[in-house]
Amino acid sequence: MSFFGVFWVILGTLIYTNREKFGFLKTSSFVFHSKQEAISNAEKNEKKGIILILTPKACGDCGVSTTLLEELDSLGWSILQLEEDDPDYETILSDDRFSEILPVIQESRPAWGVLNLGEELLLAKPGIPSKLDLNL
Numbered sequence: 074m075s076f077f078g079v080f081w082v083i084l085g086t087l088i089y090t091n092r093e094k095f096g097f098l099k100t101s102s103f104v105f106h107s108k109q110e111a112i113s114n115a116e117k118n119e120k121k122g123i124i125l126i127l128t129p130k131a132c133g134d135c136g137v138s139t140t141l142l143e144e145l146d147s148l149g150w151s152i153l154q155l156e157e158d159d160p161d162y163e164t165i166l167s168d169d170r171f172s173e174i175l176p177v178i179q180e181s182r183p184a185w186g187v188l189n190l191g192e193e194l195l196l197a198k199p200g201i202p203s204k205l206d207l208n209l
Contacts, residue, residue, distance in 0.1 A: 103146045105153050108161045108192075115151035115190055122195070123188040124150045124202055127165065127174070130157040131181035136201055144204045153188075170194040 105111040111123050124145055128135045142152055155162045165171055166178060174184040177199040186197040187207070198206075 103152060104142055105151065106155065106159045106161075108153060108165070111151045111153035112190065112192070118151070120151040120190075121149045122151070122190060124152050124207065125165070125186045125188055126152070126154045126201065127162070127178055127184045127186075128154065128156050129178055129181045129183070132183060135183035137183065141201065141203075145202060145207060148204065148207055150207060171197060173197055174199060 103114075105114060108123075114120070115123055126137060128137060137154065142154070145152055155165060166175060171186070171194070174186070174197045177184045182199060183201050184197065184199050185202045187195045189195055
């Protein structure tokens with residue numbers, strides 16, 4: 074019984090002191106994979122709007138890091154990251170408002186956009202957003 078207790082104390086200490094080394098234990102509860110969840114969260118928490126990040130399967134994580142997502146969340150945005158497996162992915166791409174970033178997605182590169190709470194597209198760009206792009 075004491076070995077079990079010592080194990081948990083050591084593990085807890087390691088996790089507490091070296092959080093970056095155990096990044097896989099973090100939950101990203103502020104990143105949504107459904108448009109309705111992102112809108113609901115943005116309205117409930119009085120966010121500025123929604124940052125939509127589209128990541129094709131072929132590009133892997135496309136450079137979208139947990140650190141970047143945390144920075145965007147701290148600026149007051151709700152984050153909607155859609156991958157090819159997500160149900161809203163095809164719906165978003167079939168929307169005419171996203172036609173200018175469709176060629177980028179077809180080349181297996183990421184794209185992003187900004188939606189207001191009324192689901193109006195305010196901005197659409199290739200690549201991934203940066204803190205400087207959204208520090209409005």
